[in-house]
Amino acid sequence: MLRTLPAVFNISSRSLKISLCTLGPFRLCSISTQVHRNSRYKMASDAPLLIQLEAASVAVANKAGEIVRDIMKKGELGIIQKTHIKDLQTEADRKVQMCIATSLGRQFPGITIIGEEEMEKCNDENLVYNGKSDEVMACASKCPDQYKNVKPEQIVVWIDPLDGTQEYIEGLLDHVTVLIGIAVDGQSAAGVIHQPYFNYNVKGDDVKLGRTCWGIKGLGSYGFTHKPLPKDKTIITTTRSHPTPTVQEAIDSFKPDEVLRVGGCGHKVMIVLEGDAHVYLFASPGCKKWDTCGPQAILEAVGGRLTDIHGNILEYHKDVQKPNTAGVLATFENHDYYLKNIPQGIRDQLKVKL
Ligand SMILES: Nc1ncnc2c1ncn2[C@@H]1O[C@H](COP(=O)(O)O)[C@@H](OP(=O)(O)O)[C@H]1O
Ligand SMILES: [Mg+2]
Ligand SMILES: [Mg+2]
Numbered sequence: 429m430l431r432t433l434p435a436v437f438n439i440s441s442r443s444l445k446i447s448l449c450t451l452g453p454f455r456l457c458s459i460s461t462q463v464h465r466n467s468r469y470k471m472a473s474d475a476p477l478l479i480q481l482e483a484a485s486v487a488v489a490n491k492a493g494e495i496v497r498d499i500m501k502k503g504e505l506g507i508i509q510k511t512h513i514k515d516l517q518t519e520a521d522r523k524v525q526m527c528i529a530t531s532l533g534r535q536f537p538g539i540t541i542i543g544e545e546e547m548e549k550c551n552d553e554n555l556v557y558n559g560k561s562d563e564v565m566a567c568a569s570k571c572p573d574q575y576k577n578v579k580p581e582q583i584v585v586w587i588d589p590l591d592g593t594q595e596y597i598e599g600l601l602d603h604v605t606v607l608i609g610i611a612v613d614g615q616s617a618a619g620v621i622h623q624p625y626f627n628y629n630v631k632g633d634d635v636k637l638g639r640t641c642w643g644i645k646g647l648g649s650y651g652f653t654h655k656p657l658p659k660d661k662t663i664i665t666t667t668r669s670h671p672t673p674t675v676q677e678a679i680d681s682f683k684p685d686e687v688l689r690v691g692g693c694g695h696k697v698m699i700v701l702e703g704d705a706h707v708y709l710f711a712s713p714g715c716k717k718w719d720t721c722g723p724q725a726i727l728e729a730v731g732g733r734l735t736d737i738h739g740n741i742l743e744y745h746k747d748v749q750k751p752n753t754a755g756v757l758a759t760f761e762n763h764d765y766y767l768k769n770i771p772q773g774i775r776d777q778l779k780v781k782l
């Protein structure tokens with residue numbers, strides 16, 4: 429059983445208060461940094477906070493991708509089992525979370541950061557990164573009105589440092605993503621999906637390894653192209669490593685022509701975003717808010733939807749129930765068609781627990 433232990437670490441001129449809280453098998457970290465009175469803190473520019481935070485998230489996600497690749501290259505994955513044999517964690521999960529949480533926590537005092545993994549004291553300043561994506565900063569003037577004056581205390585950042593850990597361990601590297609979600613007043617607002625191994629099996633000197641997609645609701649999503657979905661068939665994407673009879677029953681109810689069984693929530697949302705599947709259907713309570721917050725914002729910024737299997741909007745405030753107990757349904761279009769056709773028997777098995 430995990431213990432709850434508040435821990436305060438002093439880092440340079442700021443104190444980073446990390447309170448480890450546990451919720452059943454999940455250990456959650458929420459970090460809020462308090463800047464001492466005497467430290468002058470000024471936004472690097474007068475761009476809205478949300479734009480700056482998204483720009484920093486894109487930049488640090490790229491850095492995180494380097495960490496993921498370096499650890500795989502070294503071959504010392506440091507695998508440990510969390511709650512069960514299919515809930516593993518590697519050195520990449522741990523190190524990437526430390527990199528992202530510390531980098532964003534220091535730049536943006538007052539925001540709340542919740543990550544999948546436990547937070548250890550930042551023991552390597554090389555992990556701290558404070559760059560910002562020029563591409564995102566260039567959008568400052570187009571910041572949607574509802575986000576122009578967002579304050580740090582309205583924000584919760586959800587970090588899945590490595591989504592698709594099972595597939596990372598098994599070497600299915602293009603299933604792996606780094607996910608950052610930004611929630612404003614409990615609603616998914618912006619997100620980043622970084623694919624450290626995008627193009628990894630494409631030959632050629634000028635092939636760029638890795639890709640970062642990002643999006644802000646009301647502004648748009650960038651970094652990928654969507655192709656029209658085939659009209660004459662139904663393609664569903666779903667879990668590869670966490671199947672259950674209910675997951676299968678839900679899929680069977682649509683009589684799909686094809687089922688893409690791949691790892692990672694972020695990876696499956698990318699498949700929907702690019703038009704390679706009509707729907708991501710996961711009728712299981714297995715994935716969590718850090719899996720869905722970022723991908724949901726990117727999908728919704730281009731008119732798609734991500735809800736639970738009852739059609740409820742997922743909440744992302746700091747005290748929300750972390751597991752998505754009523755599953756995940758994500759589409760680029762025709763969401764209501766899929767919602768309506770989920771059998772009542774499946775719905776009855778997956779209750780919402782807020
Ligand atoms: N039954 C379960 N137990 C633990 N984690 C689960 C799970 N079902 C799904 N997940 C997590 O949800 C994410 C998507 O799952 P899948 O790849 O099966 O679609 C993965 O995140 P992580 O790899 O970040 O842990 C996976 O571990
Ligand atoms: Mg995990
Ligand atoms: Mg995950």
Ligand SMILES: [Mg+2]
Binds near residue numbers: 544
């Ligand atoms: Mg993870």
